[in-house]
Amino acid sequence: MDLLEEYIKSGRIKLNTHKYHEAYTVHDPCNYVRKSQMAFGQSTADQSRWIAQQCIDPSLYREMCEDSMNNLCCGAGGGAWAMPYDDERLAYGKMKADQIKDTGAEIVVAPCHNCRDQIMKALPKVHDMGNYKETLYLWELVSLCLDFEPWSEAEIEAGHAARDAQFERDGVELEEEE
16 A cells, blocks of 8 residues: 555656546555554554545545444455354454445455455345445556556656665665577
């Protein structure tokens, strides 16, 4: 998320904010939001919302919960998605399905792969999720909204300079082409 935010803010990637016209919401994964806040003092809740709102008109955003620290688990965390606990996982997931339904959102943005699978593949099969139509990873939403207008020579040079600075910052060394 840090890299996506950096690329968007710096203009390194440009986004088409007119691709989607449906109401959307962002799911708060337990590990990325609550556990990260408690363990590291940093949550990705605001960051994931900001990124999503750079992709889709912010007026279409619907919040699931006023405080991301109090948002609900989707039911797939802690390995439950991959384990043989379908009944428990789906029963627990009903609260998330109801929460999504209450937003009226058609699109759910889910930064976590377990959450995405639970919300997309399992919950709609057993629970009424209202207007829900699809779940997108956060990075997937960004990729679908990329604006591919050709860069000018100045933008190409600036992009190369930003790349080189990032490689230097991160200690990346590339082999010279012969």
